[in-house]
Amino acid sequence: MATAVKPDFDAVVVGAGFGGLVMLHRLRQHGFRARVLEAGSGIGGTWFWNRYPGARCDIESMEYSYQFSEELQQDWEWSERYATQPEILRYIEHVADRFDLRRDIQLDTRVNAAHWSHAESCWTIATDRQTVTARFLVMATGCLSSANIPDFPGRDSFAGKTYHTGRWPHGGVDFTGQRVAVIGTGSSAIQSIPLIAEQAAHLTVFQRTASFSIPAHNAPLDPEAVRKVKDDYAGFRAYNAAQAFGAHFSLPPVLAYGVDASERERVFEEHWQEGGLGFLSAFGDLLFDHKSNETAAEFVRAKIRGIVRDPTVAAKLSPKQVIGCKRLCVDTNYYATFNRPNVSLVDVSETPIEAITPRGVRVAGQEYAVDAIVFATGFDAMTGAVLAVDIRGTGGRSLREKWAAGPRTYLGVGTAGFPNLFLVTGPGSPSVLSNMVPAVEQHAAWIADCIGHLREHGFARIEADPAAEDAWVGHVNDVASLTVYPSCNSWYLGANVPGKPRVFMPYIGFPTYVAKCNEVAAKGYEGFALS
Numbered sequence: 006m007a008t009a010v011k012p013d014f015d016a017v018v019v020g021a022g023f024g025g026l027v028m029l030h031r032l033r034q035h036g037f038r039a040r041v042l043e044a045g046s047g048i049g050g051t052w053f054w055n056r057y058p059g060a061r062c063d064i065e066s067m068e069y070s071y072q073f074s075e076e077l078q079q080d081w082e083w084s085e086r087y088a089t090q091p092e093i094l095r096y097i098e099h100v101a102d103r104f105d106l107r108r109d110i111q112l113d114t115r116v117n118a119a120h121w122s123h124a125e126s127c128w129t130i131a132t133d134r135q136t137v138t139a140r141f142l143v144m145a146t147g148c149l150s151s152a153n154i155p156d157f158p159g160r161d162s163f164a165g166k167t168y169h170t171g172r173w174p175h176g177g178v179d180f181t182g183q184r185v186a187v188i189g190t191g192s193s194a195i196q197s198i199p200l201i202a203e204q205a206a207h208l209t210v211f212q213r214t215a216s217f218s219i220p221a222h223n224a225p226l227d228p229e230a231v232r233k234v235k236d237d238y239a240g241f242r243a244y245n246a247a248q249a250f251g252a253h254f255s256l257p258p259v260l261a262y263g264v265d266a267s268e269r270e271r272v273f274e275e276h277w278q279e280g281g282l283g284f285l286s287a288f289g290d291l292l293f294d295h296k297s298n299e300t301a302a303e304f305v306r307a308k309i310r311g312i313v314r315d316p317t318v319a320a321k322l323s324p325k326q327v328i329g330c331k332r333l334c335v336d337t338n339y340y341a342t343f344n345r346p347n348v349s350l351v352d353v354s355e356t357p358i359e360a361i362t363p364r365g366v367r368v369a370g371q372e373y374a375v376d377a378i379v380f381a382t383g384f385d386a387m388t389g390a391v392l393a394v395d396i397r398g399t400g401g402r403s404l405r406e407k408w409a410a411g412p413r414t415y416l417g418v419g420t421a422g423f424p425n426l427f428l429v430t431g432p433g434s435p436s437v438l439s440n441m442v443p444a445v446e447q448h449a450a451w452i453a454d455c456i457g458h459l460r461e462h463g464f465a466r467i468e469a470d471p472a473a474e475d476a477w478v479g480h481v482n483d484v485a486s487l488t489v490y491p492s493c494n495s496w497y498l499g500a501n502v503p504g505k506p507r508v509f510m511p512y513i514g515f516p517t518y519v520a521k522c523n524e525v526a527a528k529g530y531e532g533f534a535l536s
């Protein structure tokens with residue numbers, strides 16, 4: 006190594022969710038001294054914080070798990086097709102114990118700043134408890150972890166209780182007998198609304214954009230199906246990794262207009278009955294061709310009209326945008342919940358929420374009095390948690406400044422001007438447009454191997470090359486522009502946070518991405534400068 010200063014750690018990892026834990030495990034396998042710093046009082050990241058009623062994963066359990074240990078994936082038994090938040094958290098706790106990870110994880114520690122010293126080739130990381138130094142800094146802070154609560158006028162004047170789905174009280178919340186407002190109708194709202202409606206005296210849902218949702222058809226896992234996967238778990242993982250979204254559904258060669266209307270209807274119905282995110286794989290072009298996409302969108306709108314008895318409510322619940330360009334939702338009884346007498350829907354698409362008042366929520370001059378407000382208003386996605394830390398690279402330049410017009414990375418893993426900084430599933434990587442657990446595992450293995458390579462070859466520093474970064478940012482945009490994704494306001498684009506630059510952040514195509522990462526490594530980390 007080209008420097009004499011010995012930092013406290015080889016690597017500091019920020020975040021003890023799925024990404025941070027496997028990162029620690031991989032670093033240890035290479036013999037590195039690593040420390041994970043976690044703001045929460047427990048491990049689990051997303052699954053530690055998101056404890057709202059109905060929270061569960063909408064990627065199937067057999068896929069939403071680590072694959073780095075064959076024994077682990079053989080031993081662990083999932084109970085349902087889609088695991089609940091408590092079950093996933095139990096799994097994460099089990100992994101931490103099984104691989105003895107806890108001794109290198111420091112909880113209740115918020116990282117506030119990280120400054121690079123070029124002379125010493127190390128990061129100085131300031132937390133709310135201490136300052137540590139590390140040769141490498143790995144941000145495993147999660148894509149959807151920085152809660153977004155819109156700045157509604159009077160937001161803090163409300164006399165009742167407020168909650169954000171991503172910061173739910175650990176003891177749970179009992180809404181029995183209460184009048185509850187839910188603001189937002191994304192995935193978190195769609196999972197929680199049916200359960201809150203069962204408890205509350207009255208539930209008022211404030212909807213700005215209607216969401217498409219596909220039934221989960223959740224059920225206990227069939228032991229025979231589990232056995233089939235476990236008989237060849239590696240083959241199951243390899244199949245999934247070869248699919249565009251890194252999940253167990255493949256885009257077929259058949260296009261929506263390649264068949265007649267009745268066959269299209271049959272295929273959509275089959276996928277509706279199967280349930281889940283695979284609905285968008287009914288035909289190969291739903292995410293690429295607006296006309297084809299409209300056939301799927303209209304199928305779901307017809308389902309909504311069939312489920313929701315009041316035609317006015319059904320019309321309000323029917324999304325107007327293309328299906329899939331905002332994250333598709335997966336539900337249990339979502340649309341049917343609006344048939345309940347104690348549930349009402351307020352459309353705030355034309356007349357935004359004017360204010361939060363001491364008594365409730367005001368829209369178009371009308372006050373909706375409630376006892377509790379649930380903000381299901383999402384996250385400052387993909388960049389929020391990284392930029393919450395004051396990260397300064399070469400010459401003291403801040404990452405906030407560098408990314409002021411939108412995030413710029415090479416492979417979503419490094420960013421020019423910030424040596425020895427790695428991002429786990431950063432913007433520009435498949436991340437949220439793939440199954441997150443294999444995505445974080447792929448990054449963790451790649452990053453640990455990369456640091457191992459540096460040590461082996463006597464390098465102290467690695468930094469993305471600005472030209473490689475520019476080319477990658479251009480490529481991410483080119484790929485996105487071939488799809489329907491950029492055509493609506495979504496958090497993929499940063500459109501949900503006022504003032505956030507509008508840049509499409511995830512990279513579409515898990516297998517192409519993994520091949521590129523492997524090629525870059527095989528060519529001695531092409532596109533990075535090693536010194």
Ligand code: N01
Binds near residue numbers: 191192193211
């Ligand atoms: O957040 P969201 P989420 N006035 O951003 C509305 C993952 N996830 O927590 O669409 C009124 O999707 C906003 O309206 P609009 C998954 O990737 C996964 O639900 O911006 N409304 C929207 O309806 C998901 O996509 C799982 O017009 C306002 C809602 O709030 C991601 O997390 C479960 C508003 C926010 O929806 C985020 O989901 C849960 C305003 N000023 C989450 N501002 C599973 O695995 C925002 N909204 C199942």
